[in-house]
Amino acid sequence: MKYFLPRDLHPAAWWVWALGLAVAATRTTNPWLLLTIVAVAGYVVVARRSEAPWALAFRLYLYLGAWIVAIRVFFRLVFGGAEGSTIVLRLPEIPLPEWAAGIRLFGDVSAESLLGGLYDGLRLATMVICLGAANALANPKRLLKAMPPALYEVGTAVIVALSVFPQLAESVLRVRRARRLRGRASGKRVRALHAILIPVLEDALARSLQLAASMDSRGYGRAGVVEARARLLTGTLMIVGLIGVCVGVYATLDGSTPRYLAAPVLSAGLVVGLIGFRFAGRRVERTRYRPDRWHLPEIVVSASGIAVAVVLFVTSSVDPTNLNPSLIQLSWPLLSWGPLAGVLIGVAPAFLSPAPEPTHAALAEPAEEKTA
Numbered sequence: 523m524k525y526f527l528p529r530d531l532h533p534a535a536w537w538v539w540a541l542g543l544a545v546a547a548t549r550t551t552n553p554w555l556l557l558t559i560v561a562v563a564g565y566v567v568v569a570r571r572s573e574a575p576w577a578l579a580f581r582l583y584l585y586l587g588a589w590i591v592a593i594r595v596f597f598r599l600v601f602g603g604a605e606g607s608t609i610v611l612r613l614p615e616i617p618l619p620e621w622a623a624g625i626r627l628f629g630d631v632s633a634e635s636l637l638g639g640l641y642d643g644l645r646l647a648t649m650v651i652c653l654g655a656a657n658a659l660a661n662p663k664r665l666l667k668a669m670p671p672a673l674y675e676v677g678t679a680v681i682v683a684l685s686v687f688p689q690l691a692e693s694v695l696r697v698r699r700a701r702r703l704r705g706r707a708s709g710k711r712v713r714a715l716h717a718i719l720i721p722v723l724e725d726a727l728a729r730s731l732q733l734a735a736s737m738d739s740r741g742y743g744r745a746g747v748v749e750a751r752a753r754l755l756t757g758t759l760m761i762v763g764l765i766g767v768c769v770g771v772y773a774t775l776d777g778s779t780p781r782y783l784a785a786p787v788l789s790a791g792l793v794v795g796l797i798g799f800r801f802a803g804r805r806v807e808r809t810r811y812r813p814d815r816w817h818l819p820e821i822v823v824s825a826s827g828i829a830v831a832v833v834l835f836v837t838s839s840v841d842p843t844n845l846n847p848s849l850i851q852l853s854w855p856l857l858s859w860g861p862l863a864g865v866l867i868g869v870a871p872a873f874l875s876p877a878p879e880p881t882h883a884a885l886a887e888p889a890e891e892k893t894a
Contacts, residue, residue, distance in 0.1 A: 528877045530572065533660035535820035539566075540656030542827025543868050546834040547648040550845035551641040554857045555834075555865055556648045560587070562868045563655040570871060571658050572878035578695065583654025587647030594643030598635050601626060608633040608852060634849045641847070664814060693725040759798030766791020819875045826870040833864025 540563070547559050564580075571577040599613070615629035700721075770788025773779040837860055838845050847855040 528879045530661055530664070530879055531659075531823060531875060532814050532816055532820045533662070533665035535816070535823040536660040537656045537665070538824040539827030539868070539871060540652045540659075542824075542829070542831040543655075544649045544652040545831040546865065546868075547645055547652065549831075549834040549838045550861070551645055552845050552847055552855050552857065552861075553641065553644055554855055555845065555861055556644045558862065558865045559648050559830075559868070560651050562865060563652050565869055566872045567655050567658050570875060570878060574661065576660075576662060577658045580654055580658040583651050583657075586654075587651045590647040590650065591640065591643035594639040594646070595636060598639035599631055600628065605632060605635045605638070610636070633852060637847075637852070638849050641849075693722045693729075696725065697721045756798055756801045759794055759801065763791050763793075763795025763798050767795060822874045823871045826867050826874075830864055830868045833867070834861060837861045837864065 543559055543563055547556060550556065564584075567577075567580050571580070599611075609630050610633045611631040613628040613631065616627035618627060766787050768791075769783060770785070770791050773783035774785070774788060834845070837858075844856045844858045845861060847853075
């Protein structure tokens, strides 16, 4: 089919897929499932990322995830980790004044506490990596074009913020390439850090100022005169709708909250928010050149991410023991076929979506430079 020829998918499809994986990661602390989600996200990124600058930042998200895990475990060591009977490390405890009661510095460290920090950090890192996968696969410029009129001004700021991390990754590659051309690639990385950091920050800042100037020259962020009554009504509807959506999503993800705060509040918030978006979109006048359409591959990609979230959500309600390993009786985390098969659904975009369209720079690049 023509829709499966090499082309760039709708950016919203990648974000729906990545958010589905991130929602699935919130439902479990099983390290095997979390590592499988990371592997699925990484495989899809490797298979379907383009040669664009924003596709180079996924490695930085992996480093950030590893740093998050290390920080969570380190905090359990510093602020006391004796919640459990299996003491694995005895550190001298630092006495604190009475006003700091309830806080411990160092002391005995248990295996239960370390595993709890490891599981929590791995879950948070998996969510960050899923969002990094969406940032590496989705074109931020096309995502801005797909924004609804009511969110266009806010979406502009969000897209610029999301593009900062990929710009830093591209700046690092450009500075390192320039150093190699000057014959300065040798030496320890620690010594070369100060010679790379300043040019990277300067390049990223210059590109951000250039982007801001170009957007200002095209009228981004400028709104016309709106009546105070209409602005108050629109703002009230949007704020109430967003609050309802936040409460409903939290209640849906947290199984301990009352059920009447889940689907009813979420549905009511969506309805009120959509009404507010509709009113706010009427006062925004803009045109779209060749708007992006949703086709079968976009539906498949989005459905795979939603399916992963649904399977993990249903499994956590039926058999939560395999998704959340016990920290009372230490044992190897169990892995069931149902949640594992649900997570593996997320790898479908690597096979059922079209390959990215090659850029002009990739086509013009010599073959020997590609293989280097």
